[in-house]
Amino acid sequence: MSSSLSAVRPNGHTRRTRIVCIGDTHNRAVKLPEGDVLIHAGDLTNQGSYSELSKAVQWLEKTNFEKKIVIAGNHDITLDKDFYTIHSPSFHNQEHQDPAKCLSLFQSSRSLIYLQHESATIKLTSTDGPGTEFTIFGSPYSPQYGNWAFMYPRSPQDPTAPEANGTDDREKANAAELWSAIPTDIDILVTHTPALSHCDDDCGCWELRNTLAKVRPRLHVCGHVHQARGSQRVRWDIGTGNGAAAELAVEMWEDPNPDPRSAKMSLVDLTARGGKRPLDFDLEDPGLSSNSAPDHTSSQPRLEPQPKAGAEPQPGSCDPTGRAGSPSLDPGPSVCGEQSINPLAEANRAGRRETCVVNCAIMTTGWPHKGAKQLNKPIVVDIDLPVWRR
Template sequence: MASSTPSIIRPTRRTRIVCISDTHNCTVKLPKGDVLIHAGDLTNQGSFSELSKSIQWLEKADFEAKIVIAGNHDISLDSNFYAEYGQRFHNQEQQDSARCLALLTSSRTITYLCHNSTTIRLQDPKGPATEFTVFGSPFSPRNGVWAFGYERSGPASGAMGEVSTSKAEPSAAEIWNSIPMSIDILVTHTPPYAHCDSCPDRPEALGCVELQKALGRVRPRLHVCGHVHHGRGSERVTWEMGTPGGEVGVERWEDPSPDLSSAKISLVDLISRGGNRPLDSHDVAAQSTVSRNPSMPDPSDSPRKTTLPQFHTQPLRPTGQAGWDDDPGPGPSRPSNSSAGPKGLDRVNSVPTDPAETLSRMGSRRESCIVNCAIVATSWPHAGGRRLNKPIVVDLDLPIWR
């Protein structure tokens, strides 16, 4: 009779992650850390000059790893959207979408993710020597004419001028079902439904229902997002053990030093020190009796990718109101005779769920931390002036790779 494979809990070490989003051309002082994450909306309208300035700022930042995704305002990075509607932005001075994208993809210090994942291994001798798998996606529910949009589903469906989408366009469920189970950190532009997604002038939660469901399945240690400026903050979600989904508790983090003028960092401390309760999110790994040949490549170094949804946007009802995250105001109206259609659409590949992997995740990761790290605190037209938030710093235990 075959013996069962012994399991071990992987040792971890504190890793400091600095989280920002929705900078909209602003550059703020960044606290020290090991990893920098930007969850989208680097710019107001994604022009080459805007992107150049934002990327130069990020490239100069002193972090061992820097992870960046786009947001709905970084319109030139969504090539299909920009081909259809780009001429209506930038005072009709068309930008070169490929050249804009190359600013990120050719960067030597930035890891740009666009609905795909990769494994980051921190190798600085002075650093924590930890590793993590991160999945990043720019998509968010449509709100006006902006990039990387999809039709909203759930309680807020139809509330912001959406129309029925083509059958060829991936649904919200298809998009978020493509998140791999293997990730430690999830970075999305949109927040999940009912978590860090409230806005004082709207009664409904503004996050994505299908993303919320995916969180309950994947249970990342950390989920970094933005998009809803007023939702800035952090929540610790406790999951029901042994069952996909099933939130059984939520703890809201209170920023001890929200004032931008304060020298104190806005710290979400998820490690065990000073009496803190560490995040209950460990991995149980099978202990192999076979040693890996050090001359062979480590499979964890290879990016894990899913098929990026290539959206051809559908006509929407013209909007004359600013969206709750729209920094420069609403985009141009879509013409009623738009020719946008499903031609050339690539479907999202749903990631098959391994029952054993699912059971392992359901039985080990009891908590996830969600962080909305929007830097711009106000929404267009910024009554009383534009106000800025601090970056949010997260201390998180991650697996040691050495």
């Protein structure tokens, strides 16, 4: 199937849509604010047992959202069948779990949309909802650190890559090839790993960052690096050529309600409501036919970092100790694969001038979560999305 998604909508109208973002809940069923869409950015569990996953699914199914989108993370190990086949004794001793049975929890769910390195088109059809639609790509992968699921070696060009890229004995996908599966015209990207230099404590993925500079979605939701929870607005210089964009500016979000004891939301408002500055993401092109129907087709599924100085290396936490300064903000060459894109739709992409990045990790400490058990609040994003209902 083609992985290309049309960027042209039947009309140019948008409407505010509320997206509640969470990730790295690690067996915790946290209280969620109201919203239209729920996104979980992976690590629902600690070790991906059927019991852990079943409880997480039951919790998510009971939440009141019109659409609920879920990806796995490196701790949800049974959902990575190839990894679990080799390494299950290291995690579950003699209590071997059935990966197919674990995966079926999500595939059989009537309310969860589970994405494993694939895309989908989401329409909100509730009569009392916003009536908007968006295209989304979700992936559980993250750069190699320790012995965990859904991991790949960092690119040799990655300035954060260690000399040894892990010891897993599976054949692994090339990082650039892996992320080239992301369609260039999606609205929302959900990955377990952050991109390098964006809500990542300097240990995100360099290749994903290059891809982000080309795709430039409205919203990139991630987690994995617990201590980097937060949000940024990235302003792109779309005139740099070769499909990739340089970064003009990065605006840091200040949580209006950081106290986890407060009932007030941690809100990222990307709309024009109340005189605020909306996300600069305008796909309207008067030269395009208003009757052009979107051709949304899903792609087929394809297919941690150095510890703090003086600390015990632990998956789920990282630090740039020993690295020579911050990586360059030059996004480098495009890494998206050759994709068949309508020339008019590609010209329309010039409106992709901003991306909001959200690291929505709920846990505040890395695995095995020693010390304080304080939890971060969900991050709520208000964003203008295209209206599909005429």
